[in-house]
Amino acid sequence: MTLNDLKEFWGKPTIQNELRKTLYMATAGVVLGLIGPFDSYNLPQAFARHLYWLSLILISSLMSGPLARGMFPPxxxxxxxxxxGFIVFAFAMSVGIFPFVIFNEIYLASPYGVTWDYSLEFLRYVGAWDYVEWFGQVFVLTAVLIGAISMIHKAVQKPGEAATPAPTQAPHTAGQNFLKRLAPNLGDELLCLSMEDHYLRAFTTKGDQLILMRLKDAAVELDDYPGLQVHRSHWVALDAISEARRDGRRILLKLKNDHEVPVSRSYVDHLKAQGIL
Structure with a gap:
């Protein structure tokens, strides 16, 4: 069982889920009332024993939703x-229910009902180690209860009710920040970019488009796209280069669309490092 499963069951704030959780918890309270763990079987009446456990269990059920929504996401x-994560959640639940356990014990032990004086006398009478042992029992019972109910719910839930997986991010497309500027009919296979005054003309295998932006800004958006700048006014995609040739002192790159792009001297070494020249 994953933390998402636990968060979905214990923290999902829907009426259907709260009713289902309450039903599970109430059933557990009835079972505990019958078993009478931790000396609760000594209560003189079965009704009182069931009321004791049902009250604690239902308080736990009310507490579980806010705790799960606050704890599981982080x-x-x-x-x-x-x-x-399960142990931390069970521990937090135990801390929350422990004061109610003590209140119930004071109520059951007092011959005159719960009074301030008797409560203080009771709390002073119980030793520090008794509190530790007492809390340990609450924690163990809470962990067993949460674990059992979680596994029962997992076993009986319908396939369509399984915890909704976290939404997956759309796969990243290289150069997507720039490509989304292009018209959809141009596709996403770039050939080259060329400056024309204050505009940038983007060539793809399906056509071209003018965009109002600078080449250096486009190069930043195309940082992860396989290509490089070869001139202060031109950028080319590496897989678009079909041939590199010299025309006198000039170097030209011929692209798939037969478009030729000049290479300036300052970029020659870069092209050589890429094995293009």
Whole structure:
């Protein structure tokens, strides 16, 4: 079971999920009332024993939603191990329910009902180690309860009710920041870019388009696209180059569309490093 599964069940704020969770928890409360763990079987009446456990369990159910919505998302983002995330959640639930456990114990132990004086006397009477042992019992029972209910829910839920996976990001397209400037009918296979006054003409295998921007800004947006600047006014895609030739002292790159692009001297070494010249 993943942390997403736990977050989906314990934290999903829908009426259907809250009712389902309450039903599971109430059933657990009835079972605990029958078993009577941690000396609760000594209660003189079965009704009181069931009321004791049902009250604690239903308070836990109400508490679980806000805790799950607050705790699981940051644990998921931090990459928590599912077992560790489960333990942290069970511990937080135990901390939240522990005061109610103590209140119930005071209520059950007092012959005169819950009074301030008797409550203080009760709390002073219980030793520090008793509180630790007491909390340990609450934690173990809470962890077992949460784990059992989570696994039962996982086993009985319908396939369509499985936790919705986190949305996956759309695959990154090289040079997508620049390509989205082009008309859809031009495709995404660039051949070259050439400056014309204050405009940039982008050539693709399906046509060309004028864009109002600078070549250096386009080069930044095309940083991960396989291509390079070969002239202060020209950029070419590497797989668009079909031939490199000399015309006197000039070097020209012939592209797939038979368009020729001049290479300035300052970029010759770069082209040689790419194995183009």
């Amino acid at each position: 644990m998921i983002r931090a990459g928590f191990n599912p077992l560790l």
